Amino acid sequence: MTELAKTFEPGPIEAKWYARWEGEGAFRPSRPDAEPWTIVMPPPNITGSLHIGHALDNTLQDILTRRARMDGKDALWVVGTDHAGIATQMVVERNLESQGLKRSELGRDGFLDHVWEWKAQSGGAITRQLRRLGASCDWSNERFTMDEGFSRAVLKVFVELYRRNLLYRDKRLVNWDPKFQTAISDLEVETKEVAGKFWTLRYPFADGSGAIEVATTRPETMLADMAVAVHPDDARYNDRIGQMLRQPITGRLIPIVADEHADPELGSGAVKITPGHDFNDFEVGKRAGFKPADMLNMLDAHGAVCQTSDGLIPSELIALDRFDARKRVVEMLEAEGALVKVEDRMIATPYGDRSGVAIEPWLTDQWYVDAATLAKPAIEAVRTGDIAVVPETWKKTWFNWLENIQPWCVSRQLWWGHRIPAWYDDAGNVFVAETEEEAQAEVGESVVLRRDEDVLDTWFSSALWPFATLGWPDQTEDLKRHYPNDVLISGFDIIFFWDARMAMQGFEFMGEKPWKTLYLHGLVRDAHGQKMSKSKGNTVDPLGLIDKYGADALRFTLAAMESQGRDIKLDEKRVEGYRNFATKLWNAARFLQGNGVGASQSIAAPEATLPVNRWIIGEVVETLGRLNKAFDELRFDGMADAIYHFTWGTFCDWYVELVKGQFDDETKGVAAWAFDQILVMLHPFMPFVTEELWHSMGTRPYDLIVAKWPAPEAAVDAGAKREIDGLVQVIDSVRAMRAELNIPWTANLTPHVIGGDSAMLARLGDNQATLIRMAKLDGPVASANVPPSSAQVVVGGVTLAFPLEGAIDLDAEKARLRKAVQAAEKERDSLAARLGNANFTERAKPEAVEKARADHDVRAAEAERLSAALARLG
Structure with missing residues (x-):
């Protein structure tokens, strides 16, 4: 047994045990004859650092992995990092620019050398941070994409x-990032509401018989319009379908087509169709018979205006940036009399989450998977x-x-990533093979091949x-x-x-x-339920929380708050509370050590004769049952709740108090066994403090990380449970009564068992020493009626009355309680009225409404509790 320090300090403990576990290969699957159990870590980006979402995700994985390992399975947690194509390229380019270098100056091979050098020196910092969290993954076989x-x-x-x-090559619209000049995935697009305008334009009919109005948030794209769509059932345009319009500025003749994409209820009911620059328009264009290869493109890779294939864009607009072109196009429309009106609007605009520039739907040749x-x-x-x-x-x-699902675009116009294994001859024929040698063999040595410049999407x-x-x-x-x-x-x-x-x-x-x-x-949100973001300043650094409270406290918080898909509102006070839980466990170990309790010598429950010992063995059995059921159902909050309430409430608050001063050999053996069970059951959630206590309680043949999952080989003793639960209820009720009625602990109380229930009299009499120590109760008295000036509690259907004459000023206490009840009821009713007002519930911020509901519930419970206390005084 190693004497524990008075103060629990998680930092040194965490560093010590993680180094030992990893160094001794404790995370490796090494049981070839056991049932395999496998989980893979979502590979974090090599550019990343541990954020609170990673902390949640990996805590949950580690809980399952540690439990599977303790359950005797051959547990493998696969770990590795993702090369994060665009993110890594951006980081390295920025580093090079700080040195006065550009990617284009280095060439592809030179740039990739810099990326690999950066990865060796700086990439993968997150894997070191995952170790701080306690992730017990198989680092000996760490992978990289x-x-x-x-x-x-x-x-x-x-x-x-x-x-x-x-898998095939096709011309389709993609999310194009003009800054990085690559297609990006939907995940890399962030839609923002920005102040913009809504321009209404007039397109005249080619035969001079009038005009049709269309509206747009991007007037510059009209340079590549190919049609105007109307709904096939819109009676206003039935005789116009198929007629031609003469477009302003370009003079291009475009048809009116029928398509259900047009909404008769919006504006004029007519919609301009630019299939080369809008995802919806692309589909309308295909339905109208335009082949993607024939769709007009008016922007280059930088987002500047380029000439369309029909050559109709005025030369003064060529090479203008898209937003400069917007201003000039509006001026030209106005000069031509084609601008009807301009309205201010908030526009949902897609932005590259890393580049920060507006994304363009752009028509390019890309590789697609038939998803x-x-x-x-x-x-x-x-x-x-x-x-x-x-x-x-x-x-x-x-x-x-x-x-x-739509076809999956898997090509990216980057240098960092898996280069696409496709080669082209001068005629544009493509040859796909795993190596250049295989591709060359397919066409013969005389044909010159060039490799595709693109790389694969990271998700591929x-x-x-x-x-x-x-x-x-x-x-x-x-x-x-x-x-x-x-x-x-x-x-x-x-x-x-x-x-x-x-x-x-x-x-x-x-x-x-x-x-x-x-x-x-779900997502981890801030304490008010707001999504975390750097701009809001409400992000939470998990490493900061670990530094302050320890990894065990953060892990337990995340597990306790994870409720099958619901978002987590992370309040630092919860983390602090579970740090207190770890301290409670630490102090319980110190108390046990001080009473000669060390490591248990048994996996199965020891023999016990005393009711309190038979009771705690049964409580372990029941807790293990709840815990196992929660694991089977993947109820992380249920797992945490089961072990938390048993450890803090049942064991620390009750068992330790009930046996205080009575540590005979049987009790020492049972206490040691029960505490061992706690350490084993709690280990997947709080691995560091439990491993430290496991070894501090005595010499062990193995580390806790590979200890056997509990197998008590015992049952619940119904008689002992009834006896001790009844005793606990008496003590709990008396303590609550004392607190509510301000009864000083210097005053001993005499319990009167109304009706003389023999079982209650025996329980109170048999546990006299415990009751005087824990509730300041004298020996019980059988009584037919409630004595005057008594407070009453009901335990197990039996009324216990406690005469209070001389213990408190009854009249003053009744007056205090009446006043407190009235105040709580007044506030409760005021909040209820506020919540019943639709103006408040529908217009106030959601967090304000939620707070009002919570406050109402607190005041309602307070009023009920105080009323019950007043009723006790009769």
Whole structure:
């Protein structure tokens, strides 16, 4: 036994134990004969640092991994980082610019050398931070989405998809970032409401028979209009469908087409169609018969005006930036008499989340995956329950997105990433192969080939994570043993970008689901429920919380607040509260040590004769049952609630107090065993403090991280439970009564058992020493009636009366309680009236309404409690 310090300091403990665990290989799966259990970490970006979302995601994964390991399974938690194409390229370019260097000056190979150098020196800082959190992943086999083995898998998948006609090159609209000059994914687009304008334009009919009005938020795009659409059922335009309009500025003749995209209720009911620069218009254009190759493009990669294929854009507009062109186009429209009106509007505008510039829908040649075909088995797997989704409410989202999925653009115009394995000859023919040698062999040595300049979307490679990290395409033992994974823990915000794509690729290349269960958690918000953002100044640094309160406290907070998909309102006071919980556990260990209690010598519950010891053994059994059930149902809040209330309430507050001063050999053995069970059950949530206490309580043959999950081999003793629960209720009720009525602890009280219930008399008599110590109660008295001036409590259906003459001023106490009841009821009713006012509930900020509801509930409970206290005095 090692004597514990008086003060619990988590920092040194965390550093010591993590280094030992990792150094001794405790995180490696090393039980070849045991049942395998597998989870993969969503690979964080190498540019990233630990944020509170990572902390939640990885805490939940670590809880499941540690419990599986203790449950005797061969637990593998796959860890690694993502190369984060655009983010990493941006970071390295910025670093080079600070040195006076540009990417273009270095050339592709020189630039990539700088990226790899940066990765070696600065990339992966987040993996060091994950260690601070206590993540027990298999660092000995850490993967990277561009390591040699993973890259081989990526190239093979690309080639195989191409050969299976599931991957192709096509001209379509993409989200184009003019600053980085690359297509980006929807996840990298941030939509903001910005102050803008709504321009209404007049397009005359070519035959001079009038004009039609259209409205737009981007008047410059009219330079590439190809049609005006009206609803087929709009009677105003029935005889106009098919007629030609002469466009202002360009003079281009464009048709009126019928399409349900046009809404007769909005404006004139007519909509200008620019298929090369708007996603909705692109689909309308295809329905109208325009081939993507024939759609007009009026912008270059920088977002400057370029000439359309029909050569009709005036030369003075060529090379103007899109926003400068907007101003000039409006001036030209006004001069021509084609500008009807201008209105101020708030416009939903897409921005690149990293570049900060407005995104352009841009028509380019890109590589696409036939996501609709790949999605079919992923849909069916969730529908049949082959993949369980927790919480099930996300199934609807899964189906809705996958059943309406669009082709997936997988090419990016970057240098950092997996370069697309496609080569072109001078005639533009494409040859897809895993290596240049294979492509060259296909066409012969005499043909000169050039490689595709683009790289693959980061999500393309990370979609292979569940099987490529296990050695695929080689049929490794790890792959056979650990695929499919058992569970995936993911934020709901990447269900489309990562989760669904892993399911698609898993079924396509492994013929089986990637994981048995998909668990989707919510977002971590601030204490007021607001989404965290740097601009709001309400972000929370998990490393700062760890420095202040310890990793165990943060982990337990996140687990306790994770309630199957609901967003978490993170209040630092909760973290502080669970730091106090760790301190409570520490002090309980010190108390036990001071009473000669050390490490238990038994996994099974020891023999016990005393009711209090039989009771605590039963409480362990019941707690373990609740905890196991919560694990089975992935109820993290239920897990935390079960172990927290048992540890703090049942064990520390009651058992330790009940046995105080009575530590015979039996009690020492039971206390040691019960405390060991706490350490084991609590370890997945608070690994550091539990490991420290595990070893401090005595010499152990193994670390707690590999200890066996509890197996008490005991049952609940109904008699002992009834006896001790009844005693606890008496003490609890008397303590509450004393607090509510201001009865001083210097005053001993005599319990009168009304009706003379024999079981209650025996309970009070048998536990006299405990009752005098914990509730200041004298021996019980059987009584037919309630004595005058008594307070009353009801325990187990039996009324206990306590004469208070001389203990307190009864009249003064009644007056105080009446006044307090009136004040609580007044405030309660005022809040109820406020909440009943629609002007408040519908117009006030949601957080203000929520606070009013919470305050009302507090005041209502207070009024009820005080009224009950007053009733006790009769």
